[in-house]
Amino acid sequence: MRVELSGIRNWRHxxxxxxxxxxxxxxxHHGHDPLQILGAAWGFFHHPGDIRREEYYFPLHREGLLESMAPHHPVHSRWHWPQxxxxxxxxxxxxxLDGAPVAVAADNxxxxxxxxxxxxxxxxxxxVWGFDDDRRLALIADPVPPRFQGAIPIEQLTDARDSANPVLHDRDLFFTDNPVANRWLEVSIGEVPPHDRDFVRHVIDRNLHGFGATGSGxxxxxxxxxxxFLDDLADRLAAGAEPVVDETFIAxxxxxxxxxxxxxxxTAAARDFGAPELLEAxxxxxxxxxxxxxxxxxxAMARGDTAAAEPSVRLRSKQLLADQERALDRLSSAARAL
Structure with missing residues (x-):
C-alpha cells in the first residue's frame, strides 16, 4: 500500500x-495560513530549570505544545510515547492512513x-505525510535548510526516532542527551476565527495584558x-555557571x-488593513x-569562559528591555488606531 496525503507544502520563517x-x-495541510496562527502570540513565559534539550523546545504555559504557541486560536496537540x-x-x-500528517521527533x-x-x-x-509499504519508504517534509520533501527508508527514520541521542563528542551541543523515544505529536484544529481588524486588535490587547502580568510562583x-530572567542570566554568567550556556541558548x-x-x-496585518501605525509597531x-x-x-560563544560574556550580555539585555518597552507602547497606540 502507498499513501500520499495532499496539501503538504514547505513553510518556514x-x-x-x-x-x-x-x-x-x-x-x-488543514487549510490555514501558518503566519496568522503561529504569529499571533507574543509574550514571555519561562520555567527556571525546566529546559528540555530539544530543537522544538517551547515553554509550556498551557496544556500542550501547540496550545502554548498559539493561545489565541482553538488548537490542540498531544504527544504520544510508543512503547x-x-x-x-x-x-x-x-x-x-487515517488522513492526518503527524510531527515526529528524530535525531538528525x-x-x-x-x-x-x-x-x-x-x-x-x-x-511524516505518507508511506510506501512495498518499498519500505516514509514520506518526509522538513523545511529547515537545506529543505527536504521526499522519501527515505523506513529503517532510517526508525533509527532516527529510536535514537538515544547521546553526547559522543564536543560537537553534540544543546539538543543532545535527551532520548528521542519514538515520540510523535497529534494536532487538531477547531474553528479558526476570521483574520480581521477586530481579531488583530483582540490579539494585541491580550498580548499587552500578558506582558503586564506577574507570576505567582x-x-x-x-x-x-x-x-x-535577564538579570539572572548576567549574574550566572559572572559566577561561571556553565549550565547557563545551554539553558539560555535553548530558552x-x-x-x-x-x-x-x-x-x-x-507587518502582514498592517498591509492587509492599511494600518501604518501597526507597521511601525x-x-x-x-x-x-x-x-x-x-x-x-x-x-553560545561563552562556553568555557562565561564571565567574559557578562558585560556585553548585561548591556544587550538593557538595550533589549528598552526597545521592548518602546515596542509595547507602539503596539498599544496601534491597537487603538485599528
Missing part, C-alpha cells in the same frame, strides 16, 4: 526553527538529508519576569522565534527579535 516549520506544514520502535512506526502509519544523526548526518546528534522535529511571566531560541514570527504577523518588534538573536549568539 527565517527566525523560526523546526517547531515552527513543522507546525506550519501541518497548519497548511518501542515497532509501535512507533505502526502508530504514525495508522495516523497517516540518522537522517540522510540533514547536514548533521553521521556527524552530530540533535533532537529535531519534522512531518517560580514561573517568570510578562515583562517583569523577563527582567528577572532564547523559543523567544527569538516567537518574536520574529510575531513581527511578520504584524512591527518594525519595533523586529528590533527586539534581533536583540534576542544577538544575545543568544553571545551566550
Amino acid at each position: 527565517d527566525l523560526g526553527h523546526c517547531l515552527h516549520t513543522t507546525m506550519g506544514v501541518l497548519l497548511q 518501542n520502535a515497532q509501535d512507533g512506526w505502526s502508530e504514525v502509519r495508522s495516523a497517516v 544523526f540518522h537522517l540522510p538529508f540533514r547536514p548533521a548526518y553521521r556527524d552530530v546528534h540533535t533532537n529535531h522535529l519534522l512531518t 517560580p514561573e517568570l511571566v510578562g515583562l517583569a519576569g523577563q527582567r528577572v 532564547t531560541g523559543a523567544l527569538l522565534a516567537m518574536t520574529g514570527v510575531h513581527g511578520d504577523y504584524l 512591527a518594525r519595533s518588534v523586529d528590533r527586539v527579535a534581533h536583540h534576542w538573536s544577538a544575545l543568544r549568539i553571545a551566550v
